[in-house]
Amino acid sequence: MIEIQGLTKEYDGRRVVDDLSFEVRPGVVTGFLGPNGAGKSTTMRLVLGLDRPTAGRALVGGRPYAELAEPLRQVGALLDAQALHGGRTAQGHLRWLAASNGLPERRVGEVLAQVGMAEAAGRRIRGFSLGMRQRLGVAAALLGDPPVLLLDEPVNGLDPEGIRWIRTLLRELAAEGRAVLVSSHLMTEMALTADHLVVIGRGRLLADAATSAFIDRHGRTRIRVRAVDATKLAALLGGPGHGLDAVEVDGGAWEVTGAEPERIAALAAEHGVVLYEIAVRQDSLEEAFMRMTADSVEYRAEAAA
Ligand SMILES: Nc1ncnc2c1ncn2[C@@H]1O[C@H](COP(=O)(O)OP(=O)(O)OP(=O)(O)O)[C@@H](O)[C@H]1O
Known part of the structure; x- marks a missing residue:
């Protein structure tokens, strides 16, 4: 589980995450929504200890990321699937990750099979399509068999088959009892994938509700x-x-x-x-979302700024 408590981040005095509190519970896919620049990626980076909060805290399994003994066994993340070493093979990349994190090498074959990349194990990453890179990124996130997963825009640039694959995988991972936080701009996709929604605007929490309750309330x-x-x-x-x-x-x-x-x-x-x-x-989730953000004082203030 992820617990975000009063999380705040300022860059040069500008508040991009503002007193945010919510939980990402096990067994559920939680969709993380918000307009561009709302602070979703920053929040995810704070959870992963890649940035330090100005105030508040983010806990994974009850501890800040920096205190996790074996982080890859606690939380898996897909942030930027393009940030891969092109000269390595898929298998080489995962072997290196496994070795440097004390994970058994057998996991490499297991996760490659899980993401449908067993055939491409020995191929170099530079020749991979965006979809293959995305799958490899997911394989890396799953390497430590973690109870918590964070994925930032995992379906960006994927074709319909790839989108469907991610949706099914995320739902399976949650059904296994994992806590899954996923951000996306694709509302139709979120409506199909996420059981629960956390919506932010200008770094602040706008809604934290079951997807169906959110649509009922704002649609x-x-x-x-x-x-x-x-x-x-x-x-x-x-x-x-x-x-x-x-x-x-x-x-x-x-x-x-x-x-x-x-x-x-x-x-x-x-x-x-x-x-x-x-x-x-x-109303669709997109229509409910548009009505909600149009109604929100915080978001209107942002739009006017
Ligand atoms: N390292 C940084 N230094 C200064 N400003 C930053 C930094 N990282 C992010 N920001 C700013 O923080 C704000 C929130 O950005 P963030 O990427 O978290 O939003 P987002 O909700 O993920 O947006 P998008 O949907 O466009 O990816 C933006 O205005 C961005 O310019």
Whole structure:
């Protein structure tokens, strides 16, 4: 588990992580979201002891990273998959990591197989595609079989098959009881991968909630309707008096916000309007996220700055 408590980081007096507190729990994929420059990478670097906090602390398994006896056995990380020595082979790179961290060499073959790279074990990294580098980075993170994993934008630049592979792997790793923190800009992907979300803006915590609760809270539910007689439907929903928030969207279809489908169906029946489509549409995570950040005082302050 990762515990972040009052974490603050300033660069030249500018606060980029601001009194952040949250937990990354075992058995769950936690998505780490925020606009560009929100402080996600800085937070991850602070957890990994690559930078020192100005205030507060980040604990992995109850200890600061610097105090971990065998760090790779405690936490695995994928930060920048491009930062690899091109002259080494995949196997050579992992053997060197294993040897310098007191890990058994058999893990090298195991993790290469786990990420589907057994065939490429003897090839030099400089000839690897972005997807292969990403897989090798994940293999390195898994080398010490750690209970905690941190991945910064692991699906950046991957094709749909690679994205799907990362999603499945992360869900499996969490199902094994590991704590997984993953940042991404791809909201659709996060909605499919993360059980829980931590959202930050301008270094501050904006939300810490289950993904479904976040969408329920910040997204809207709309009911889409179409009628056999579009003019009658327009007169009903567009007219005053029924107290519905209704707008015409396309080709005679209407969307009603903030009402139960039963109420709309009953209203239509009462006025003799025959519906042939009535569908409940929940906002996507992206729509909920955009509404949430637009509503957030902190984020508006940032946008105005
Ligand atoms: N070493 C540093 N020195 C000075 N400023 C820094 C340093 N590292 C990061 N920053 C600044 O801190 C802010 C947060 O950056 P960070 O990379 O953590 O954000 P992020 O949420 O990961 O953004 P992105 O999604 O764009 O990767 C940015 O304004 C960045 O310029």
